[in-house]
Amino acid sequence: MAIYLTGSEQATIEFAKKYAATLSGGDVVLLEGGLGAGKTTFCKGIAQGLGIKDEILSPTYAYMNDYDGKLYHYDCYRLKNGAEAEKLGLTDYFQGTGVCVIEWSENIADVLPENCKKVTIRKISPSNREIICE
Ligand SMILES: Nc1ncnc2c1ncn2[C@@H]1O[C@H](COP(=O)(O)OP(=O)(O)OP(=O)(O)O)[C@@H](O)[C@H]1O
Ligand SMILES: [Mg+2]
Numbered sequence: 554m555a556i557y558l559t560g561s562e563q564a565t566i567e568f569a570k571k572y573a574a575t576l577s578g579g580d581v582v583l584l585e586g587g588l589g590a591g592k593t594t595f596c597k598g599i600a601q602g603l604g605i606k607d608e609i610l611s612p613t614y615a616y617m618n619d620y621d622g623k624l625y626h627y628d629c630y631r632l633k634n635g636a637e638a639e640k641l642g643l644t645d646y647f648q649g650t651g652v653c654v655i656e657w658s659e660n661i662a663d664v665l666p667e668n669c670k671k672v673t674i675r676k677i678s679p680s681n682r683e684i685i686c687e
Pocket of ligand 2: 592628
């Protein structure tokens with residue numbers, strides 16, 4: 554486990570870019586943290602680190618955005634349980650070759666694979682975040 558502090562959105566993106574270098578295909582990363590903590594911001598950095606040029610938009614209304622099969626960005630805020638995710642085919646990518654990054658994964662805890670990586674982001678002031686990687 555390691556704890557990092559960032560003082561701006563850009564600093565979180567830069568940190569997440571470096572974090573992306575530790576990932577390989579098939580990894581599932583759970584992004585924890587409350588509303589506005591910086592989960593989507595962190596995912597933007599992961600995407601940049603993976604060499605994805607598309608803009609990362611919050612997938613709230615789509616549940617999951619697929620970036621060339623390299624990155625699957627989930628927002629499970631509006632899912633009730635794992636069965637719902639399965640029905641929508643959202644769990645099919647967990648065993649794939651891309652990296653899955655999941656916001657609000659606690660809503661689908663019952664269908665998450667074992668050995669997920671976890672990143673917890675905590676808002677400590679308007680511009681400061683504590684980021685815990687485990
Ligand atoms: N150090 C920082 N790191 C990340 N974001 C920061 C930081 N300081 C300020 N911010 C701001 O916090 C907000 C984070 O929003 P973001 O959409 O990434 O959060 P989220 O955790 O995905 O929220 P949600 O649960 O609604 O999806 C942005 O407006 C960003 O500019
Ligand atoms: Mg978000």
